[in-house]
Amino acid sequence: MSGFNIMEDKLSNAQIAWRAAQDIGDGSYVNLGIGFPEMIARFQPEGRNVTYHTENGVLGFGKAPAEGDEDWDLINAGKKAITLKPGASFFHHADSFAMVRGGHLDLAVLGAYQVAQNGDLANWRVGSKSVPAVGGAMDLVHGAKRVAVVTDHVTRDGAPKLVESCTFPLTGLGCVTRVYSSLAVVDIVDGKFVLREKLPQIPMDALQAVTGARLHSEGQVGDLIVPADI
Amino acid sequence: MNKLCPDLVAAVADIPDGATVMIGGFGGSGAPVELLHALIDRFRATGHPARLTIVNNNAGNGGIGIAAMIRAGMVAKVICSFPRSSNAEAFNEKYLAGEIELELVPQGTLAERIRAAGAGIPAFYTPTSYGTELAEGKPAEEFDGRMYVRERWLKADFALIKGQQGDTVGNLTYRMAARNFNPLMAMAADRTIAQVSRLGEPGCIDPQQVITPGIFVDTIVEVPEPQQEEVLVRMGVVY
Secondary structure, three states: OOOOOOOOOOOOHHHHHHHHHHOOOOOOEEOOOOOHHHHHHHHHOOOOOOOEEOOOOOOEOOOOOOOOOOOOEOOOOOOOOOEEEEEEOOOHHHHHHHHOOOOOOOOEEEOOEEOOOOOOEEEEOOOOOOOOOOOHHHHHHOOOEEEEEEOEEEEOOOOOOOOOOOOOOOEEOOOOOEEEOOOOEEEOOOOOEEEEOOOOOHHHHHHHEEEOOOOOOOOOOEEEOOOOOO | OOOEEOOHHHHHOOOOOOOOOOOOOOOOOOHHHHHHHHHHHHHHHHHOOOEEEEEEEEOOOOOHHHHHHHOOOOOEEEEEEOOOOOOOHHHHHOOOOOOEEEOOOHHHHHHHHHHHHOOOOOOEEEEOOOOHHHHHHOOOOEEOOEEEEEEEEOEEEEEEHHHHEEOOOOOOOHHHOOOHHHHHHHHHEEEEEEEEEEEEEEOOOOHHOOOHHHHHHHHHHHHEOOHHEEEEEEEEOEE
16 A cells, blocks of 8 residues: 555635535635535635525625624524625525526535435435434525535544435435545446546555445546635 | 504414424524514413414524523424434433434425425425335326436424514514525415514515515514524523
8 A cells, every 4th residue: 555544634614615626616606514515605715706696595695704704694504604795685585495406506506414326315314312403404405507526535433424325315416416525526427436536645445445335537637725724 | 454563472362282383594694583482471360372383494402592491391392403412401311312303304305394485385206215215105207218206295283483674564684694595485484473673564575685575474473683692602592
């Protein structure tokens, strides 16, 4: 082996977010899921105009306000205070989810417990012990032109999160189109994982060993290179 | 036709035991806190209304509003999308003790079920939840090569909502993202009770700015400078 340690040499969440941000085109309408996916907005490349949607009825919001300047009637779906950009709009919840299911968003990005090679996503609960809560996750996976996942490639215990089929309760069937992981960028095409980029340091067999289903390649696999200082 | 109600006590006086009550708001914004607290006052004084079914996106936060209703023991069931908030101890304790029923509904489906009820549409098909445990037992059908789940309308006996500007014929505006579920719930209940920060005569709202037309509102009560749920939760207020 090359001495690559997947727990130490993998990308940080910020670096995964940076990579995902590079694919968001100028003029896109985007919903970023609560938590980790929200970080993507920080890395939006200069010169691109991206309009962010939040489930609770705001289109065109910007950064968080300074502490003390919060207006708690102006929040996102994560219940965090936000600010508005010029051109923003408010709407009720039925219109908000019409934007989601109706195919009006270019991209939705979510977190994942597991993603299967056929695009199934499990990201809302892992067991039956706690209080179940689904929020907008089951809606967000349907309708956006692209549904991407940002995630560690493996769990804390080292188990693959990219799997043949999900064992956790499903959020949606066949919905994910691309995965940005801590080791690779993987597309889901015709029920298969297609490897687009991988960290240059990790050998192919080592990447396959921590992936729960076969990684296919179509042509050349690119190098996954992100700034080291983020 | 004057829908003006003089005070909060009178506004919530007719809600009976066992009623299904929609409550506007999402997270800490848009909740009709004063109407909810008036309802709690009535329950503490009279034991009614009890065994309520509450419809909201969440299941209460901190010790006020819906959380305080749950603690007071007047809620039998919650229909919501996201009960597991960071300050949802009131619901969590009752749920884990088996003392409150939960119907979990994906957020967009919850919104559309409420809208459908208000629009007279008994059922509709949505891609949301197809193939998941939340679709178990529901009819599914293929349209243009994709599978969809049939969902039913969701009606209520009462809706308690919060607007910003209102007039005595029931027209309403909303403040920023405090709009959320409020306009939908106003349509879906047999009787909609709205609290507003400012109340005026007909004509005080530019017709082009009306969000909820007065036909959807039955009772309106003025609550100047209303309390904001998120602020109360952050202050640790317990009602």
